[in-house]
Amino acid sequence: MTGLMQGKRGLIMGLANDKSLAWGIARKLHEQGAELAFSYQGDALLKRVKPLAESLGSDFLIDCDVSSMDALDTAFATLAERWETIDFVVHAIGFSDKSELRGHYYDTSLDNFLMTMNISAYSLVAVTKRAMPMMSEGGSILTLTYYGAEKVVPHYNVMGVAKAALETSVQYLANDLGPKGIRVNAISAGPVKTLAASGIGDFRYILKWNELNSPLRRNTTIDDVGGAGLYLLSDLSSGVTGEVHHVDSGYHLVGMKQEDAPDI
Numbered sequence: 001m002t003g004l005m006q007g008k009r010g011l012i013m014g015l016a017n018d019k020s021l022a023w024g025i026a027r028k029l030h031e032q033g034a035e036l037a038f039s040y041q042g043d044a045l046l047k048r049v050k051p052l053a054e055s056l057g058s059d060f061l062i063d064c065d066v067s068s069m070d071a072l073d074t075a076f077a078t079l080a081e082r083w084e085t086i087d088f089v090v091h092a093i094g095f096s097d098k099s100e101l102r103g104h105y106y107d108t109s110l111d112n113f114l115m116t117m118n119i120s121a122y123s124l125v126a127v128t129k130r131a132m133p134m135m136s137e138g139g140s141i142l143t144l145t146y147y148g149a150e151k152v153v154p155h156y157n158v159m160g161v162a163k164a165a166l167e168t169s170v171q172y173l174a175n176d177l178g179p180k181g182i183r184v185n186a187i188s189a190g191p192v193k194t195l196a197a198s199g200i201g202d203f204r205y206i207l208k209w210n211e212l213n214s215p216l217r218r219n220t221t222i223d224d225v226g227g228a229g230l231y232l233l234s235d236l237s238s239g240v241t242g243e244v245h246h247v248d249s250g251y252h253l254v255g256m257k258q259e260d261a262p263d264i
């Protein structure tokens with residue numbers, strides 16, 4: 001049977017290892033017949049990303065630090081050399097100085113505020129600008145956000161502000177690109193123990209709280225995110241753009257501790 005993504009190809013940005021949300025998405029896309037290119041952040045990550053990409057039949061690896069406009073120009077030129085058109089881009093990138101992802105938001109430095117907004121929010125605009133001309137047959141762009149954009153999650157701090165900017169950017173980009181048949185959406189994922197989650201104080205508490213208080217009473221997996229990513233990147237979501245789709249076991253619905261949740 002032909003897959004949902006048969007004949008489709010695109011770029012996955014933000015794969016670091018086999019715990020990455022990008023990995024959950026890449027696997028599902030490959031299963032459904034997509035052809036994949038991967039961008040990674042520097043040689044240190046290449047040794048982990050290369051074997052993962054190869055396991056999905058891809059030898060198309062592109063070094064790209066999204067804080068550099070030259071690197072973005074070079075990355076998309078390399079992409080266009082081999083593939084004249086692409087059907088999708090996954091933007092699974094976010095970063096802040098972890099010393100400011102604890103304590104008070106009012107202690108956020110200007111430097112880290114700007115760096116965090118650049119990498120975690122502006123980079124989607126910069127990527128979209130460069131992907132657009134390659135999506136002459138239309139396309140789908142997907143980014144990853146978190147509930148901390150909508151409501152205060154203690155210590156998510158400047159990342160929450162950046163994700164709020166990212167989510168509104170999704171709306172403005174969707175409106176700009178709609179006439180070109182390019183859709184732009186976000187998945188708001190529940191907490192998942194990834195590289196970007198390690199080094200966060202009391203992450204185990206956040207995971208446990210979500211497990212005990214989400215409607216599904218379980219944490220989110222990268223396969224949960226992969227399935228929803230496949231939907232948003234495929235023609236099944238042809239009428240969907242500018243959307244933030246929660247893949248969080250329903251946690252965003254909850255306004256108070258569940259009765260059956262033990263104290264943790």
Ligand SMILES: NC(=O)c1ccc[n+]([C@@H]2O[C@H](COP(=O)([O-])OP(=O)(O)OC[C@H]3O[C@@H](n4cnc5c(N)ncnc54)[C@H](O)[C@@H]3O)[C@@H](O)[C@H]2O)c1
Binds near residue numbers: 022064196
């Ligand atoms: N893990 C979670 O709990 C969770 C929940 C919701 C949303 N998210 C978001 O999902 C996305 C993917 O994160 P993840 O949890 O899979 O962790 P991850 O560490 O596996 O992925 C983050 C990626 O961002 C890349 N990156 C950081 N700075 C970069 C730069 N300047 N240029 C290029 N790449 C850069 C890293 O190399 C890494 O591959 C992020 O946007 C994150 O904010 C994560």
Ligand SMILES: Cc1c(CN(C)C(=O)CCc2cnc3c(c2)CCC(=O)N3)oc2ccccc12
Binds near residue numbers: 097153156192
């Ligand atoms: C959930 C959750 C996350 C996971 N998540 C949704 C994220 O978006 C990850 C954000 C993040 C951004 N930059 C860095 C790190 C994490 C740690 C390593 C590093 O050096 N920089 O991070 C939190 C930080 C504080 C509170 C909750 C969370």
